[in-house]
Amino acid sequence: MISSGFLLRPCKNFIKQSYKHNWIKPDGFETGIQVYNCITEGKTPLILKNKQLITWYTCGPTVYDTSHIGHACCYVKLDVIQRILKSYFKYNIVMVMNITDIDDKIIYKANQTNTLYKDVATRYEKEFLKDLQDLGVTEPNIILRVTENIELIIDFIKKLEDGGQAYKAKDNSVYFDVKHYNNYGKLQNIGDQMIQQEQNDFKKSSADFALWKGSKKGEPFWHSPWGTGRPGWHIECSALASHILGSNIDIHAGGLDLRFPHHENEEAQSCAYHKTNQWVNYWLHTGHLHLKSAEKMSKSLKNTISIQEMLKIATPDVFRLSCLMSHYRSNVEYSKELLETAENLLKVYKNLLNSCDDYKKGYLKATINTEILTQALNDAYDNIHRSLCDDFDTPAVIKCLNDLVSVTNSMLHATVSSNSDGGLYTVMGVANFVSNTLSMFGINFESKTHTSQDFTEIMDILNTFRQNVRLIGVANKDQEVLKLCDNVRIRLRHLGIDIKDHAKASSWSR
Ligand SMILES: [Zn+2]
Known part of the structure; x- marks a missing residue:
């Protein structure tokens, strides 16, 4: 989920230098590319597990509402990086994305609109995929929905519980036990005791987070070893990404606001699951999109502009170029x-x-x-x-x-x-x-070179004819002929064709 306005943040009063987590340089193939690494807080060489193949996971949307230009900015910027890796550096990227089709916000929307949660999710997933298409964003190779993969998410949580990394609490929810994982906070370079997540009375520690949410009255639920309920948000990406891409992934991407707690939690539970010290080799985070002289754009701030609204005043190419004009990690001030x-x-x-x-x-x-x-x-x-x-x-x-x-x-x-x-x-x-x-x-x-051959030939004939008539008009100072030539130029301009008159010739362009 991108730019959801998630308000949990690490506590600010930490001494940053006290906690240096190690990033493990992967074994593999040098690309010659340097990428920013949030764990080392500097640029590190991009090294791939496979010579030519990149495994890439991007966090997909929670489909409860229309996507806004903050989402567009994130997905276009990530699409640009993927295109660079594919078209320029000639790598083969396998891209996986999740769709969060069950979540508090979806249930709330369904209740508000008196519809089924599934109908809400289906509607906004369709909209989201059309938005990506309209923006020219390449569709992921594999899209996985949470509700279609509940069994494998339960298996993932069960393995964590069996390994002593998770516990069932009195609210019938299952929490990740942060105290049993010694590298928590590595994406922020802070210690686990400095981090507080959503408060409740059932967790052993405030840093723990829900893997499975015990069901509440009237909510959709699935059966599990812990009773009825549904998956927490963070676990879905770990389970789905691991299912397709395994125990070590080259690149995992999303908006900067996902770094904590979402990506931190993903890394923690996946490392615990795979019994490894590094699940993702490179985390890529895109900067936020702000409205000029406003806070971050988000649904909770009620200051969003939908992708389709934006596309009424700008072409996909114009929006893409406006994204290219700033670095992917920088914030974009939209105006x-x-x-x-x-x-x-x-x-x-x-x-x-x-x-x-x-x-x-x-x-x-x-x-x-x-x-x-x-x-x-x-x-x-x-x-x-x-x-x-x-x-x-x-x-x-x-x-x-x-x-x-x-x-x-x-x-x-x-x-x-x-x-x-x-x-x-x-x-x-x-x-x-x-x-x-x-x-x-x-x-x-x-451009002209990309239009159909017939159209180009017809325009060449028309342009040459008009050019010759106009030169006769100029030579004879015949105002009536020149006016007729001007009329043709004006009418063609309305069709998006630009005629330029030079001293001895005329040219055309679209
Ligand atoms: Zn995710």
Whole structure:
């Protein structure tokens, strides 16, 4: 669950230096990538268990309401990292996600709306998956629902109880015994005695957390060795992720607010279950999304904007670019200005690709300094590689792209009368590089080169005809002919086709 407004936090009055938990450097294959590690509180090399395969688990949503742009930001940022690993570094990622389809909030919503909890969950799961699709987020390979896997969750808890790591309390709930696990607090680098979780009278210690919740009157329940009840929230991810990905996972991801208590608890109970000191090798956490001059966006604060509302004013590419403009670990300050900045930047890239196309077709005359442009292209390649290896630093990548675009534009738009020899392959090299880099992030332009062949040919014929008629009009100073040409240009603009008149030619773009 992401950005749920979970309010439990570690106590603040701890001496941080007193508790240094060890991160165990995995045995395996170096990737050349450095990632931020919340346990060491610094960047560490990303080492994979398998040469080419990455096992990845992302915490999915609690499906009780419409997803908001805070969720969108988290899932788009994680999608970008996965695309970098897949498309740029050529790794094969197996991605697993859970759907929390039974939870206090779902039951509350069902009671409020006088519907079945299952109907609430089904409705919002469908919405969530459509939101991901609309945002261009790649669907996980495997999605597991809690209610379809109750047996394996019970087995997981039973093994913890048998191993002395969990106990049944008088409220018929089962709690994880934090005192019997000696590495609690490692994701925050604090000690277990400093951590308090949800208070109740039945737990041995305030740090303990529920694995199984004894049923309350009127709530959905399942039978278990401890009586009727349902799983706690944290246990589902440990049981489901372990079921598919085993006792050691490369990457586990989610929003920053999941680090405590959710991920801390997941790691603790999974290490206890697998009898290991490290279940997850790398925890990736995305920053929060804030409204400008507001607190974090969450349902509890009643200041949410739904994904579909946002998509009415921004395309998925614009939103994705606005996410790329900040580091995945940084908070995003959402505003209309942010979307406008991303939209304008997207136009800059589109215009560059169109100008490269115009240059190729001879509509645009330019003197290309091949040596300088090739050097700029090589620099961009090296700098972008370095930035991607440095904890997936997408804002640095965007800056490199912008520098390259700026150098290319300065050459393409300097006034000259003929094209220079040897410039075309360099210009096309820049166009390919910019387009491929954005495409690697999941931004694909529907440029002229990507439209259907028929449409392109028809537009070329229409453009050439209009261009010749217009040149006759200009030569004869025939205002009526020029007005007719202008009308065609205006009407095509309404269809999203932009005609540009140059001194001796006209060009078109979508
Ligand atoms: Zn989880």
